[in-house]
Amino acid sequence: MGKMNRIGLLTSGGDSPGMNPTIRAIIHEAEQQSVTIVAFKRGFAGLLDNECFEMTSKDVSGIIQKGGTVLLTARCEDFKYEEGQREGIHNLIRNGCDGLIVVGGDGSFRGAQSISGRGIDVIGIPATIDNDIFGTEMALGTDTAMNSIIDVVDKIKDTASSHERTFIIETMGRGSGYLALMCGIATGAEAVLIPEVKYDLEKIAARLKKRYEQGKISNIILVAEGAATAYHVGRQLSKIAGIVSKITVLGHLQRGGSPSAFDRVLAARLGSAAVLKLVEGKSGCMVGLIKGSIEVTSFDTVFSNKKELGPTLVQLAEVLGK
Amino acid sequence: MRRGLLTGGGDCPGLNALIRALVRRAIKDDRCEVIGILEGWLGMIEGKYIALDRLKIAGILHRGGTILKTSRTNPLKIENGIEKIIENMRKARIDVLVAVGGEDTLGIAKILADRGIKVVGVPKTIDNDLSGTDYTFGFDTAVNIAMEAIDRVHTTAESHNRVLVVEVMGRHSGWIAIESGIAGGADVILIPEKPFDVESVCRIIRRRHETVNDFSIVVVAEGAKFMVDSDVDGSFILQDLEKDDFGHVRLGGIGNILAREIEKRMGIESRVVILGHIQRGGTPTAFDRVLATRFGVEAAELINRGEFGKMVALQGNKIVGIPLEEALAQTKTVSEDFYKVAEVFFG
Numbered sequence: 001m002g003k004m005n006r007i008g009l010l011t012s013g014g015d016s017p018g019m020n021p022t023i024r025a026i027i028h029e030a031e032q033q034s035v036t037i038v039a040f041k042r043g044f045a046g047l048l049d050n051e052c053f054e055m056t057s058k059d060v061s062g063i064i065q066k067g068g069t070v071l072l073t074a075r076c077e078d079f080k081y082e083e084g085q086r087e088g089i090h091n092l093i094r095n096g097c098d099g100l101i102v103v104g105g106d107g108s109f110r111g112a113q114s115i116s117g118r119g120i121d122v123i124g125i126p127a128t129i130d131n132d133i134f135g136t137e138m139a140l141g142t143d144t145a146m147n148s149i150i151d152v153v154d155k156i157k158d159t160a161s162s163h164e165r166t167f168i169i170e171t172m173g174r175g176s177g178y179l180a181l182m183c184g185i186a187t188g189a190e191a192v193l194i195p196e197v198k199y200d201l202e203k204i205a206a207r208l209k210k211r212y213e214q215g216k217i218s219n220i221i222l223v224a225e226g227a228a229t230a231y232h233v234g235r236q237l238s239k240i241a242g243i244v245s246k247i248t249v250l251g252h253l254q255r256g257g258s259p260s261a262f263d264r265v266l267a268a269r270l271g272s273a274a275v276l277k278l279v280e281g282k283s284g285c286m287v288g289l290i291k292g293s294i295e296v297t298s299f300d301t302v303f304s305n306k307k308e309l310g311p312t313l314v315q316l317a318e319v320l321g322k
Numbered sequence: 323m324r325r326g327l328l329t330g331g332g333d334c335p336g337l338n339a340l341i342r343a344l345v346r347r348a349i350k351d352d353r354c355e356v357i358g359i360l361e362g363w364l365g366m367i368e369g370k371y372i373a374l375d376r377l378k379i380a381g382i383l384h385r386g387g388t389i390l391k392t393s394r395t396n397p398l399k400i401e402n403g404i405e406k407i408i409e410n411m412r413k414a415r416i417d418v419l420v421a422v423g424g425e426d427t428l429g430i431a432k433i434l435a436d437r438g439i440k441v442v443g444v445p446k447t448i449d450n451d452l453s454g455t456d457y458t459f460g461f462d463t464a465v466n467i468a469m470e471a472i473d474r475v476h477t478t479a480e481s482h483n484r485v486l487v488v489e490v491m492g493r494h495s496g497w498i499a500i501e502s503g504i505a506g507g508a509d510v511i512l513i514p515e516k517p518f519d520v521e522s523v524c525r526i527i528r529r530r531h532e533t534v535n536d537f538s539i540v541v542v543a544e545g546a547k548f549m550v551d552s553d554v555d556g557s558f559i560l561q562d563l564e565k566d567d568f569g570h571v572r573l574g575g576i577g578n579i580l581a582r583e584i585e586k587r588m589g590i591e592s593r594v595v596i597l598g599h600i601q602r603g604g605t606p607t608a609f610d611r612v613l614a615t616r617f618g619v620e621a622a623e624l625i626n627r628g629e630f631g632k633m634v635a636l637q638g639n640k641i642v643g644i645p646l647e648e649a650l651a652q653t654k655t656v657s658e659d660f661y662k663v664a665e666v667f668f669g
Contacts, residue, residue, distance in 0.1 A: 261501060
């Protein structure tokens with residue numbers, strides 16, 4: 001195979017802080033390697049519509065500190081089917097691309113894998129605030145989301161302790177409890193409910209009651225959206241023990257905002273590595289952070305393994321929550 | 323086992339999170355007391371203690387600094403310093419000492435461990451320059467503060483067509499500079515690991531001003547140095563010649579010289595911002611709070627397992643215990659690979 005001259009680029013799935021700095025890194029590394037980047041808008045949807053332009057360093061000036069993605073993102077149903085995939089490959093080849101970089105989460109990588117090796121080399125960059133992708137210790141956006149959450153919880157804590165109230169705060173994370181657990185540790189929450197661990201609301205209610213008796217009336221409970229809804233937990237605590245609580249659902253404020261230093265540095269390293277790996281001839285894999293280094297992991301390995309929280313972190317939350 | 327806890331060296335966001343974790347763990351699972359030693363080794367020599375109970379550690383998780391206070395006192399510079407420490411530990415019935423600090427504090431911990439004292443170390447430095455651990459807490463907060471400052475000076479640089487030189491901390495390693503520079507989108511990053519000459523910095527800026535933009539941001543580590551054969555004199559730039567108790571000089575001032583040289587050679591208005599101690603203060607980031615908490619709990623585990631003379635460390639996603647001498651063996655510096663990533667964005 002000859003030298004790779006043109007690479008397609010798209011951001012897909014839910015947006016995540018860190019997408020813009022990684023786009024910027026890809027452009028700068030590509031220019032260094034004399035490779036042209038063809039950027040597609042709105043993820044795979046834009047690939048099917050051939051909505052693209054040649055992106056240069058002028059286009060990425062001043063985006064490093066911005067959340068979201070300047071390339072826009074969307075979820076695309078058509079790309080799950082053979083016909084859509086063929087159209088996508090056709091559009092890549094039409095634009096002279098023999099490589100593609102996909103920035104996104106699990107779902108986006110499945111789309112990426114479906115066209116990998118069919119005349120197109122594909123590399124993924126993990127970007128999701130949920131940190132649920134195997135093959136990277138941290139995904140782009142997770143660190144920023146955690147900091148957004150702890151800022152809010154710190155503020156709620158002031159109110160909780162002034163009014164002696166119980167607050168139930170629901171975080172994102174889909175099937176993973178990572179965000180809730182880590183933020184619970186970082187803010188000193190009294191309880192954390194995550195999908196990975198069975199919880200017993202009766203026990204939690206009893207513990208809160210005991211704290212009430214000791215005069216500790218303000219409580220923070222973090223609930224991962226994959227474990228339960230905050231409203232459900234609030235209703236149950238009221239029913240079981242008559243505990244009155246206030247509910248906060250953080251929702252999309254966890255996705256926005258200027259990326260943290262960690263996410264920007266990771267974005268630079270992953271973006272640069274993605275271009276270099278494609279030029280080296282790698283395909284069908286993802287770049288990720290493993291023990292401080294940037295390593296590649298095949299999509300097959302990514303899909304067939306579940307990223308675990310590990311027992312020590314869960315135990316740690318328990319130690320601190322009591 | 324009664325535990326003594328001291329924090330030494332410069333303060334660092336995350337210390338309070340660590341103190342809290344260690345005390346919570348001790349009270350809850352190990353049912354033992356924790357004695358807080360005030361002002362680092364000074365408190366151990368002069369016998370200044372406080373009892374650390376639940377009340378003392380309530381509400382400190384998000385606060386910067388250390389409730390135990392800190393000092394740069396070097397016991398080796400005090401007559402019979404080490405003997406006094408050992409004697410005071412016995413008097414205060416401290417069975418095991420948890421020393422939290424950078425290479426100096428941990429160096430003393432190592433001397434004590436060699437004398438048969440039960441010691442566990444916890445690494446602490448915003449500079450991230452200790453080998454053996456992927457990260458130290460406080461570093462992430464410092465990098466975020468420096469990055470925000472770079473974000474802010476961008477607007478001024480842009481509006482006034484200026485070169486802005488931002489001098490950051492980091493002692494003899496370039497970690498804070500390289501990470502905040504990458505994260506802040508700096509156009510040139512200068513670190514101690516890569517001695518530079520002013521002319522090549524000017525060349526990068528000139529090229530940038532001819533093609534892309536009329537302003538530039540230069541991030542320089544306080545420990546960065548000019549190349550030996552460069553036409554600007556001097557290797558390390560020192561604020562003054564006074565050394566602290568551990569024999570360290572105070573770095574700083576390279577930003578001023580650099581800005582002056584750039585202005586002189588290129589005729590572009592240049593300004594310097596020296597971030598200094600704002601990089602150490604403030605509320606710790608989520609990463610630093612979690613890391614400090616995990617360090618605190620692991621330190622308790624090491625004590626329970628009787629693994630003394632060790633230091634807790636982060637390796638990959640795991641917290642492990644490593645021999646103190648391993649951590650002190652060498653300064654962790656910025657690797658060639660890491661620097662290459664930064665270089666992609668120069669100019």
